[in-house]
Amino acid sequence: MxxxxxxxxxxxxxxxxxxxxxxxxxxxxxxxxxxxxxxxxxxxxxxxxxxxxxxxxxxxxxxxxxxxxxxxxxxxxxxxxxxxxxxxxxxxxxxxxxxxxxxESNLLLGDVVIVGTRSTQVRSSVETVAPVDIISSHDLQATGQIEPTQMISMLAPSFNSSRQTVADGTDHIDPATLRGLGTDQVLVLLNGKRRHNQALINVNGTVGRGSVGTDLNTIPSSAIERVEVLREGASSQYGSDAIAGVINVVLKKDTGMAVNLHLGQFYEGDGKNAQLGLYKGFRIGKIGIISAAADLRLREGTNRAGSYTGPVYVNWNGTTDPALRQERYTQDQALIAQNGFSLEKNMQIGNSSVNNFSGMLNGSLPISPKTEVYFFGLANYRLGNAAGFYRYPYQTSQVIAELYPNGFLPQIHSTLLDKSITLGIRGEIGEGWRWDLSSVYGGNSFRFDIDNTNNASQFALGAAAPKSFYAGTLRFNQHTTDLGISKDFGPQIGFRSFNIAGGFTYRIDNYQIAAGEEASYRNYDSSSGKAGGAQVFPGFQPANAVNERRNVKAGYLDLETDINNRLLLNAAGRYEYYSDFGGNLTGKLSARYKFADFFSIRSTISNGFRAPSIHQRYFSAISTVFVSVPDQGLQPRQQGTFRNDGPVAEAFGIPSLTAERSLNYSLGFTSRPITNVNITLDAYQIDIKNRIVLTGQFQRGTSAAGLQTAQILDAAGQTDVQAAVFFTNAVNTRTQGIDVVISTDYRVAEGKLTLTLAGNLNKTEVQGEPKASATLPNEVFGTILFNRQEKGRLEWSQPRSKFTMSANYQWRRFAAMLRVTSYGIVKAFDPSEPLLDEDFGAKAITDLNVSYQASRFLRLTIGANNLFNVYPDKLKVNQYPTATSPTSLDNTSFGRFVYSRNVTQFGFNGGYYFLSLSFNL
Structure with missing residues (x-):
């Protein structure tokens, strides 16, 4: 359209x-x-x-x-x-x-489920053929968080989301994963309709490197009625991306008004947060309902940087001669004292600062006795600010001395715009034929503005050189039209239900990169040895600019039937055709058998797929990254990420991207052994072939691979680029795990105590050897294509276990919540040096809040997340070079990083206390 x-x-x-x-x-x-x-x-x-x-x-x-x-x-x-x-x-x-x-009932897990079924049979989460977590708006608000990703992460053990730091645009969007898989292997729905992806592709060294996720934080939390987390592959029902599962966010649509106010900060005294959430639902005459919501979220940054011990004005680390090294060190220390340069926290390592404004509109309008028009839309505007690595005066190839005599900390300012609107009409015709026709348009953009920086190649301008640059904009737009038809033939054939659903989908994806201003990327004097482009984030060049689109056609068939009161079967199939790589067929067969009211088993076997995102196919950029160099610590490199179908990728033998394909198996049971105890346990295995990764760095150097890399880059005219990376289908993985939920409640005095234990155990392992380059020998490039660091990122960057034990007690107008969450170990690996590998031990954090219903309309809540101020393990490999020792094994970058920025269990900001007020009118 x-x-x-x-x-x-x-x-x-x-x-x-x-x-x-x-x-x-x-x-x-x-x-x-x-x-x-x-x-x-x-x-x-x-x-x-x-x-x-x-x-x-x-x-x-x-x-x-x-x-x-x-x-x-x-x-x-x-x-x-x-x-x-x-x-x-x-x-x-x-x-x-x-x-x-x-x-009140003991069926604590029971709530009506929408996701994962197209049947009209009303089922609770323990009656479905697949495991589903139901998270209410009340539970979300009670977390003491203000962003949906952090809220869900605290309540759903199989879901993980941690904020990243010193990771360019990823500082402003939290990567979110399900069952330890990639951020792009979980599908997000809004009111059951596909939600568009974000424009940003994560190309930095964090969780989800090389992937494109969906930004849940664009949704106002005040608009959410509940979140349904389907922990099962569902590509045959919903299409690409649903390898790990589906998250369906259901928007509120009821009358009334609610106002939520949240204020809080971290124990360290920084990271202040404020949120104002508004909701209003009202009727239009007697025939329609419209609801509207708005969120204002203000998040201050945090800083957990350590003290810097490296060179500032004189590079004493540039020589191994002891006498010369000592002489330069003495000179540097004298200049530091003379200029009053502060070595304390001269980097910004922690949460970025973000101001977020979002709104929602949701409604429906009956236009005949059996037909209604519905609509819903979201709009989000976000301003973010994050920092990169400090540029010190001794780094003369990066710093214009007249502009910054004491160096500078470059800033990345982000402007994010997100919008979506859905229009649909649904109803019933004939004898029970239900139909739904909808059209969804959504888009996301990410603009980069770089401040407090310079283009070092403009050194001739001296103090007149510009300090700020527009670096370009990423955009992604998606338009999906869907027609679904279903009918329950159960009564006609003597079954409790026999629902058949089918439909067609047509989708258009559009990806754009707009170049930045010339000075943000150009090298004005390449012979000088000065770095071109804006320091921290060189702008997108005209050669990177794209405006590409593809279309997707799909048809699906879904059968769900209660053969009798004990046996429930579900079968689904879907065929999708992508204009840029071809077609794919997926299917699923599920069953649930109820042996008795207190015990049922359920199982699923399915195949799934994830189409390469249009971002992964067409993204390219030149960026400044910091890599670990033996005896030199972290050093800046100009790295080129080259588009998958471009001449540089072809020269390196990188094949065209194709779909990831999975086989999913699950087996579980639901049980109610005694009247007030409910148990669900589900085991799963997910085999994925041809996973798309961002390769390691093909770097210039004196080795065979380095010389061949230099030859290819020079032949392609990329003389300023020191390293190259690509997107490619490189590896196969196997993920195995168990999800468990146990809940119970008791009458204690005059109140009610609810206890819940929810946990996830999972393990991802790379299977076999990475796929070799099509033309370059694996013995030369195999360890670069997918190095040990990237292998470790897939296997160990997220906790292999996460368990939450919560206790909720309500007595008259008082309520209290105590929650303990245990996170398993994580590991970080160096690309080539095993002595730089790090293990970070298991940790448990405690959350506590108490609320009081002051009146019919007002509830007051005070609480603390991470009550006992627990931090992850500090980096242990911190033997950074000194004036007398030129060798080092250093992960801290001369003491600046106290905690790992590559892997994290729950962040490293420490304890957080808050106050919330809820008005319901």
Missing amino acids: HKKSFYHTVLWIFLSFITLSTTSFSQTLQGKVNNVPTGQSLQGVSVLVKDGTQGTSTDSIGNYHLPLPPGTYHIQYSLVGYTTQVKEVTIGSKDIIINLSLE
Whole structure:
């Protein structure tokens, strides 16, 4: 659909909305839901029409409104921890009011699940054929976090997300993973519709290197009703990316108003956070509901840098002669004292500072008794600021002395824009044929502005040289149109259910790189030995600029049937054709058998795939990276990331990208051995072939590989580039793991105590040898193509175990939550020197908060995350060179890094305390 016609459609929908708001097609079922025996209002109760598409949930004071055309319905009321009720209701010419109370139940894992099924059968998370975590908005808010990725990470053991540092754009977007796999191997849905990826591709040395994720932090947390985490491969149902699983974010759509205020900071006194979340839902006449939400999040940066011990004005580390080394060291120390140069925390190592503004609109409008139009959209605007490596005065090839006599700390300013809008129409025709036609348009852009820096090749300008540069913009846009049709034939053939669903999808992906200003990338005097381009992040060059698109066509078929009250089967198949690499067929077969009400087993076998992202195919850039050089520590290098289908990649024998393919196996059980205990345990194995990685560095040098690298780069005109990396299908991996959830509750005095243990054990291992270059010998380039550092990143950069034990106690107006999370060990590997490898031990952190319902409308919460101020292990290999010792084994970069920036379990900011106020009106 052309962009103009798409927006015209949006305008038509809103004009129709206004016109139709004065016309009544239906009456309203409304009422209030309370708790037994306290009588308190219940928020978030699902109110659904069984075997239908209509539904809503109760607002902050327990009220609900559900417009329905005339007829007789079975209405189901359900909420986690409460017994489900079903009421038969006949809608006529007047509104119907039904008030009811739900009794507390021991079925703590039960909540209606949308993700992973296209059946109209209402199933709880323990009744599905695949494991699903249901995380409510209340649970998200209770974490004491302000960003969705961090909220989910604290509540779902198989989900991990940690903030990165000194990683360029990745400082501003948190990589998020499921079951220890890649950030691009989990699919994100919004209200069941595919969410577009971010524009940024992670090319730095962090978790998810070489991958493109989906930025969950663009979603306002005040807009989230719940998050569904499907821990199962689902490519046959939803398409590419769903190798590890699916995360479905469900937006609120109920009446009422809520205001949330959060204030907090870290124990160290920095990293202040503030959030203001607003939500409002209202009815339009008697026929529609619109909800709106807005989030303002302000995040101050943190700094956990150590004291610098290296050269500042005189490079005493540039010689191994003891006398000359000592002489230069003495000179350097004298200049440091003379100029008052501070060696304390002269780098910014920690959270970047980010200001985030986001909004949501969500609504539906019945246009006939069995048809409704729905729409939802998000908008996000984010400003970030992060720093790179300090440039010291002795680094004359990088510093213009007249501009920065004491060196400088370059800054990366990011501007992120994200928008999406979904328009759809759905309904029912004939005898139970349900249909849904939708169109989703979304886009993300990432602009780089570099400040407090210089282009050293402009040294002739002296103090007049520019300090700021526009370095370019990344953009990704996606437009998806989907038609789905389904019908339950169960009653006609004597089964409890026999749902058949099918449909078609057409998607357009568009990826753009816009070049920066000339001075951000150009070398104005290459013969001088001065580095060209903006220090810390040279701008994208015109040769990097692209505007590429591809289209994807898909068809799918999904069958789900309750053969009887014990056996549930699901089979799905999907074929997708990508215009840039070809087609792929996936399938899945799942079963759940209920031996008794207290015990069921479930199992799935499926194949999946992940298409190479359009970013991985067309991204290219020249950047400054710091690499470990023997006896010199971290040194800057101009590194070229060359596009997969370009002449440089061809010269190195890098083949065209193709899809990653997986085989998924799972076996698990759900059990309720006694009335107040629920258990789910699921074991899985995921074999992935042709995983796409970003290679190690092909560096110029005196070795056979180094000389051949130099020859190829010079022949391609890349004389300023010292190293090259590429995207390629290089390795096969196997991931094995177990997910477990155990929950129970008890009456303690007059209150209720809920205990939950949730954990994930997983292990990823590289299988066999990496694939060799198509034309260059593996004995020369094999260890570079996929070196030991990259192997370790796949296998050990994320904890192999994560367990959370939580206790929630509620007594009258008081509530308390205690949570202990244990993280397994992680490891970091050097590309070539095993003595630089590091292991970081298992850690446990404790979170505690207490809340008080001050009135019907106001709740006050105080708490602390990481209550006991636990930090990960410090870097142990820190024998950095001194005035008398030129050799070193140093991971700390002359003491600047206290904690690893390559791997992290939960960050290294320490304890955090906060205050939250929630107003529900």
